[in-house]
Amino acid sequence: MDQLRTKLDQLECHFTWALKKDDIDLNRLDEQLKLDVEKKEELTQTYNALAYVKFLQGFQEETLSNLTTSLKLYKECHEEEFNKSLIVTYGNLAWINYHMANYSECESYLQKVQKINENLVFVCSRECFKKALDLEPEVDKWNAGYAIALYRTEYGEFTIENSPVIKQLRRAIETIPDDDILKIFLAMRLVMYKSYEEAERLVEEALERSPNHPRVLRYAGRFFSKYRSLDRAISLLRKALELSPHSGFTHHQLALCYKMKKIQLLQEGNHHTRSSMVQQIRDQIIYHLEMASTHATGFIKAMSDLALHYGEQHDVSRAEEMFQMTFETAKEKNYNLHVVHFYYAEFQLYCKRDEVLAIKHYMACLKMNPGSHEGKRSEYKLNRIAEKHMNKNTQDGKAYGILGFIYKEKGEKSQAIEGYEKALSYRENDEYLTNLCALRLST
Template sequence: MSKYIDDNQVKDYLVQLKCHFTWELAIEEAEIPDLESRVLEEIEFLDTKYSVGIHNLLAYVEHLKGQNDKALQSLKDAESLIQREHTDQSDMRSLVTWGNYAWVYYHVGRLADAKMYLDKVQKVCKKFSSPFYYRMECPELDCEEGWALLKCGRKNYERAQACFQNALEMEPENPEFNTGYAITTYRLDYFNTVYKNGEAPSLDSLKKAVRLNPEDTYIKVLLALKLQDMGQQTEGEKYVEEALSHKSSQTYIFRYAAIFYRKASCVDKALELLQEALQAIPDSAFLNHQVGLCYRAKVMQIKKATNMQPRGQDREDMDEYIRLAIFYLKFALKQKPVFDIALLHLALMYIEAGKYREAEDTFQKLLSMTPHEKSILQRGHFSYGKFHEYQRRSDTDAIRHYLKATQIGELSFITDKSINSLEKLALRKLQRNAFDTEGLSLLEYVHKLKGKRNEALEYSEEALSLAPHSEEAGGSDP
């Protein structure tokens, strides 16, 4: 009976801790293998001063996989790093690690060891006059929570940003807090295509992080990518070259430098960097996806250079690039089955290859998922609409998916393209039949989205006047 009571007492104390077991990290079971791979890649290939948190996260992932012995070893590695890198504040920096120790020992039934680590946390809380027995409010803990959330995917980014913001309110010039905040804001920028006053929110944050961390090549290459996005490619390239001149973290940095060069139309340079990185990490879903995108870019270059009519050697080269793009994208998806954007890119390459059944299956798989970002679902419906319009020759199905694309997420470039596609198909319907009520209703909808209320009202009234004849007109409301 006493053992049962002790177990409950320990659990009551454990839930008060600030650590990976209490931060409610949103990790789906299907995401665990890819998360573990990315964590291990960072540990092995990214030379950073802020590596304690990644060992703690690895321990948590290993626990989720039922590998508690490995988790304990990862926590020992985190402790060693703390003693080596944070000797001046080892007690404070150890709180998360000790909390994780307590949880792992609790799960394996070693209550005495769990209590021992709870006691360690309690002593530090008392030492720093925390009003709580087993938790403290301090920027270092906010920072480590931010790192954990950041590594666990898009759905955690807003919470991660808030954690780094809280830490910066206490220490606005802290290099680590600024680095975490800049990376998180950069990631969030990726999903925000409309910037206030034309300025990306992450640009100033990245510049400040680089100033405070002049040896950090990772943050430099992210700044380069953001400058490129803002039309400042020449300045961005200086940071890429500077990052590549360092020997540290090169394998990790190559992937981001490759993105920069691919976007700059230096696709062969990008492929060179990616292939070198793949020698060290051949199973990386990220790297294989990026190689696939490079071959896709080569396809687009040939199509553009030949005015969409490649012949002879151009046609042979293009077919080979299509084959290679599909190969690498499929391999990326084998490593990470929930890689939604890679699914979209694979579907598009199947279309280029004329493999419409495979494209259909891939679109269906993508649209049956719940992508972490609405913009990917929107792009999926738009691309599927184009597939139906141009390859399947089905205006009805194309309209259905263009409509869905306009109804997902916030206004974007894809929203505008979907609206234009709907307008074109509506006008085509009305050219064939001026009394087509679906065509009129679509134009009403299009003009509403464009903010042209008077024109929308005119099409609405015309559609209503034809409503009694809608059956013979062959139309219906969108």
């Protein structure tokens, strides 16, 4: 069995790329399945990624089903059973059969991978696309695949000159000059380094070449929404929706744009004179979130945000009902539960004015996924709550308990111990004592 696992660890597939659920956008995959329904080559890759998400969620049978579908679609396009394009699919199939204790099937797929590698004189490794590029540097599929993989996962400290993802996106565009989505991906990264002129030129070029491509319009809309051209973003997303009216992802992007508009209006002051405009925008947000939740089943972020907006409308019972449904969906899918905790904390804090419950759910979110956007926002909100309490009373035990929890989750044990000790000195609490004892025992 150990020898089998060693072989599996050497494969190049989703199971060996150290991906997490948050590295793969489930709703984006659902969108691709709808948009690429006639493009079997693209669908084979999408089903591979979807299969791995299902595995991370704990659904092994669905994982196997999606991989089987991927293989079936490939065979509908090609007669060759040992093509290099199948390395990832066979690798994934070997892994899932191993996890399901189908060891003979696992061995069979390992042999298929080995045969492909022998034909290619190709050594398996974790970085599939990079190795493929080393062998065939001009193949467009490998260049695009590696560029997208880097785009989804690379967020290190780089400059515009040494960023691997920018370098690879440029290379991919050189090999596939008509791939307009790659151009928008490059633009999205360029603006992170304040290269606005080139970024906007790339997006405009993509729009000029593909004015009626729903995904190009959608990504371009996302680009403009991130860099505060909200009206342009909304216009592009509305056009994308006309071309693909059942796109939950596009509805969600429109909702996010209108949320930014709402925030801008509220920040401008004169809230009473603008209240009708705010309400109109809130109606748009709710409409698009409802459509996103309808057309993309199990869209946790859209469902959570929708529940929060029902709360903003003072429809508390409807909000609670929606939140409970979303909690159940997230638990059933084993996906994005931390997101629901964050939005429910926001609902408790701002709609029900229940700080105790808000703290509980911010903590749950931070504990589950500290590196996510929602996890970071939860840490910020908890710090703000602690700061507010300490401004009123420097000996507030609850504030020090919150800070102790934050430090504990960040792995800063000495500061966490200090926080819990101060919390206990100002306020009796069994939870603080339990955490303090656990921290002391672990040091």
